[in-house]
Amino acid sequence: MTQGQDPKTGEHIAYHTCPLCEATCGLEFTLKDNRVIRIRGDKEDVFSTGYLCPKGASIVDLHNDPDRLRTPMVRTGDTWKKVSWDEAFAAVEKGLLPLIKKDGNDAVALYLGNPNAHTMAASCFLKVLIKSLKSKNIYSSSSVDQIPKHVSCGFMFGSPLTIPIPDIDRTNYFLILGANPLASNGSLCTAPDFPGRLRSLKKRGGKLVVIDPCRTKTAQMANEHHFIRPGTDALFLLSLVHVLFKENLVSLGKLDGHVTGIEVVKKASELFSPESVEGHCGINKTTIFKIARELAAADKAVVYARMGTSVVEFGTLSNWLVDVLNVLTGNLDKEGGAMFPMAAHVPVIPAVKGKGFKIGRWKSRVKGLPEVMGEFPAATLADEIVTPGSGQIKALLTVAANPVISNPNSTRLDKALSTLDFMVAVDFYLNETNRHAHVILPPASPLSHSQYDFFFYGLSVRNIANFSPPVIPCHEQEMDKWMILIRLASIFSGMGATADPKAMDDMVIQFMINQALASSKTQLADRSLDDILAMLDKNDGPVRILDFLLRTGPYGDGFGLNSKGLSLDTLLAHPHGIDLGPLKPRIPEILLTPSGKIELAPDLIVSDIKRLHTFIQKPPERQLVLISRRHLRSNNSWFHNLPKLVKGKNRCTLQINPEDASLLGLEEGCPACVSSAVGALTIPIEISGDMMKGVVSIPHGWGHDFPGMSLSVAASVPGVNSNILADEKLMDTLSGNAVLNGIPVSISVP
Numbered sequence: 061m062t063q064g065q066d067p068k069t070g071e072h073i074a075y076h077t078c079p080l081c082e083a084t085c086g087l088e089f090t091l092k093d094n095r096v097i098r099i100r101g102d103k104e105d106v107f108s109t110g111y112l113c114p115k116g117a118s119i120v121d122l123h124n125d126p127d128r129l130r131t132p133m134v135r136t137g138d139t140w141k142k143v144s145w146d147e148a149f150a151a152v153e154k155g156l157l158p159l160i161k162k163d164g165n166d167a168v169a170l171y172l173g174n175p176n177a178h179t180m181a182a183s184c185f186l187k188v189l190i191k192s193l194k195s196k197n198i199y200s201s202s203s204v205d206q207i208p209k210h211v212s213c214g215f216m217f218g219s220p221l222t223i224p225i226p227d228i229d230r231t232n233y234f235l236i237l238g239a240n241p242l243a244s245n246g247s248l249c250t251a252p253d254f255p256g257r258l259r260s261l262k263k264r265g266g267k268l269v270v271i272d273p274c275r276t277k278t279a280q281m282a283n284e285h286h287f288i289r290p291g292t293d294a295l296f297l298l299s300l301v302h303v304l305f306k307e308n309l310v311s312l313g314k315l316d317g318h319v320t321g322i323e324v325v326k327k328a329s330e331l332f333s334p335e336s337v338e339g340h341c342g343i344n345k346t347t348i349f350k351i352a353r354e355l356a357a358a359d360k361a362v363v364y365a366r367m368g369t370s371v372v373e374f375g376t377l378s379n380w381l382v383d384v385l386n387v388l389t390g391n392l393d394k395e396g397g398a399m400f401p402m403a404a405h406v407p408v409i410p411a412v413k414g415k416g417f418k419i420g421r422w423k424s425r426v427k428g429l430p431e432v433m434g435e436f437p438a439a440t441l442a443d444e445i446v447t448p449g450s451g452q453i454k455a456l457l458t459v460a461a462n463p464v465i466s467n468p469n470s471t472r473l474d475k476a477l478s479t480l481d482f483m484v485a486v487d488f489y490l491n492e493t494n495r496h497a498h499v500i501l502p503p504a505s506p507l508s509h510s511q512y513d514f515f516f517y518g519l520s521v522r523n524i525a526n527f528s529p530p531v532i533p534c535h536e537q538e539m540d541k542w543m544i545l546i547r548l549a550s551i552f553s554g555m556g557a558t559a560d561p562k563a564m565d566d567m568v569i570q571f572m573i574n575q576a577l578a579s580s581k582t583q584l585a586d587r588s589l590d591d592i593l594a595m596l597d598k599n600d601g602p603v604r605i606l607d608f609l610l611r612t613g614p615y616g617d618g619f620g621l622n623s624k625g626l627s628l629d630t631l632l633a634h635p636h637g638i639d640l641g642p643l644k645p646r647i648p649e650i651l652l653t654p655s656g657k658i659e660l661a662p663d664l665i666v667s668d669i670k671r672l673h674t675f676i677q678k679p680p681e682r683q684l685v686l687i688s689r690r691h692l693r694s695n696n697s698w699f700h701n702l703p704k705l706v707k708g709k710n711r712c713t714l715q716i717n718p719e720d721a722s723l724l725g726l727e728e729g730c731p732a733c734v735s736s737a738v739g740a741l742t743i744p745i746e747i748s749g750d751m752m753k754g755v756v757s758i759p760h761g762w763g764h765d766f767p768g769m770s771l772s773v774a775a776s777v778p779g780v781n782s783n784i785l786a787d788e789k790l791m792d793t794l795s796g797n798a799v800l801n802g803i804p805v806s807i808s809v810p
């Protein structure tokens with residue numbers, strides 16, 4: 061009988077943190093004979109208290125999806141063959157090592173997709189894989205998403221991972237730009253039940269203001285919504301800064317003495333009055349003055365921005381200005397403002413001064429683009445594949461990625477992938493990208509992995525720790541993702557395809573322990589390496605690493621220093637998680653800038669303002685522009701293979717304002733041809749008064765009509781891929797983030 065099993069029904073309950081989005085909701089599963097018979101939100105989860113969205117409710121369908129690959133596959137020509145794991149790793153070794161020997165390590169590129177951020181495996185072992193691969197050609201979905209935020213935070217706070225989070229449960233004034241948490245469930249802000257938290261804000265008399273080119277679901281519940289022309293958020297934000305200085309509303313509060321560069325920011329904002337930007341943004345000057353004054357007057361206020369402000373030409377400037385406003389109004393590191401979480405697995409190392417953040421330590425081969433956080437822009441991946449010469453990419457390894465759908469000018473990238481000598485995909489779907497692979501290594505289903513959100517507890521609106529063991533054991537044919545990553549790392553590091561994964565796993569944990577022992581800042585109660593290894597959880601892989609990190613973390617037991625402190629055992633005894641409390645002020649301890657202060661005016665960012673100035677010198681743009689949109693039942697480019705999540709009316713439509721539709725002679729439901737500088741597609745029209753005039757939108761993540769895939773449901777409702785229209789040559793200068801919003805388009809009736 062399984063532990064906790066009801067002897068009468070044979071059922072038992074398991075709890076698991078949902079790994080599908082950043083909200084980290086607790087799920088409750090009722091199981092019988094290792095099959096899930098019921099799923100609901102875990103009412104006792106300390107963070108989500110029972111909240112569940114349609115995706116979370118469908119995780120069992122994902123587990124049971126007949127198209128989900130359970131065994132490795134090798135392709136010869138157009139034929140896929142199921143093989144054993146040993147055969148698959150041998151094929152990887154045979155396909156990649158001779159190529160590396162001949163053309164060098166840079167000939168093999170690595171592309172990491174968004175779902176990695178949700179797995180313990182990737183959190184613990186991707187670095188090991190990258191290190192063993194020794195290639196400069198590292199790419200990820202970060203540069204079609206949030207990398208501008210990393211860049212701005214890196215320069216301001218000294219680390220790209222030091223990201224302030226809106227304290228939404230205590231704020232009284234919440235200004236949101238380009239984010240729709242009612243569809244996304246929140247991003248760079250881990251907050252289960254975002255809708256409920258926004259309702260609470262309004263109930264306590266707080267004000268929600270949304271700036272977005274679309275009257276999204278989030279905008280509809282706001283006290284105020286203002287349309288903004290896509291790509292002009294930086295102008296709007298800089299004009300708010302302008303008003304704060306002009307009207308003497310700057311007040312740093314407790315940050316006084318911890319900030320450099322205020323005068324530089326003041327000077328930089330002088331040219332951006334509300335009067336000078338209103339024509340470009342589409343928000344009138346009276347509104348801009350009003351918002352700036354309200355922001356300054358609110359006792360607890362916060363500015364928060366996401367995707368819509370990030371995937372644009374001025375992405376880094378926009379993300380920087382969000383935090384400039386939080387600083388200038390005294391709301392950074394303050395209750396109800398933008399605060400820094402203290403995750404249970406991240407050691408607190410009091411920093412007086414740090415080395416600061418750098419970009420461009422090396423450059424991409426073809427376009428000379430700077431690396432950011434060790435990566436090149438995803439938008440230049442095709443250039444590196446198709447341009448001959450020394451260092452050309454000849455092979456690609458993807459991990460949970462679908463760049464053919466998520467990257468700009470995806471038609472070009474798709475063609476480029478077909479020219480590769482060899483490709484390996486770590487993924488459990490044969491999707492638009494993986495159809496080019498020669499070997500697919502499918503990790504087990506999310507329900508067969510342990511879960512602890514290494515990334516998202518560092519971006520959370522409360523300090524939370526929650527660990528979940530697998531709900532359903534890994535089938536004997538399947539492999540946990542961490543084992544796949546470690547076996548790949550063994551191949552690249554020369555240990556071979558047949559190396560015992562335990563050897564590398566042991567090396568990793570021993571390295572971590574030795575590093576901690578060598579650091580004067582980590583307290584380990586005078587333990588030796590052997591003592592610590594003996595005291596750690598007896599599992600291998602990420603679970604043992606988690607135990608080590610929890611125990612050396614800010615709430616940890618320090619291997620005997622603090623008997624009430626956290627360890628993996630503590631989390632196992634609390635299946636609904638542990639609430640470690642609301643966020644607390646962390647400045648200056650968290651700053652790693654060379655000055656030891658918040659560097660409000662980093663040189664590289666301030667010099668980029670010139671581009672903004674050039675932009676407002678030109679007459680305001682009037683051409684139709686395209687933005688993308690999200691839906692609660694989608695998750696980037698996947699989840700379209702689950703019938704429950706795609707049923708109902710077609711969601712892949714072109715939304716257009718009634719006036720624009722009438723001018724162009726477009727009718728509801730009729731097809732329209734949309735073309736840009738790099739592509740064209742045909743899509744049904746959906747006329748919507750929720751769209752700003754001059755702006756149209758297509759949902760992100762569709763276009764499942766490629767041959768050679770194995771996504772039967774998605775292929776029956778393919779939709780179109782909006783990124784066919786995005787020009788890969790357009791990027792945010794500093795971060796290299798692709799421009800996926802604000803794409804000039806023409807629309808005609810076919």
Ligand code: SF4
Nearest residue numbers: 078081084085113116
């Ligand atoms: S909101 Fe996110 S974490 Fe919560 S159930 Fe839905 S997909 Fe899972």
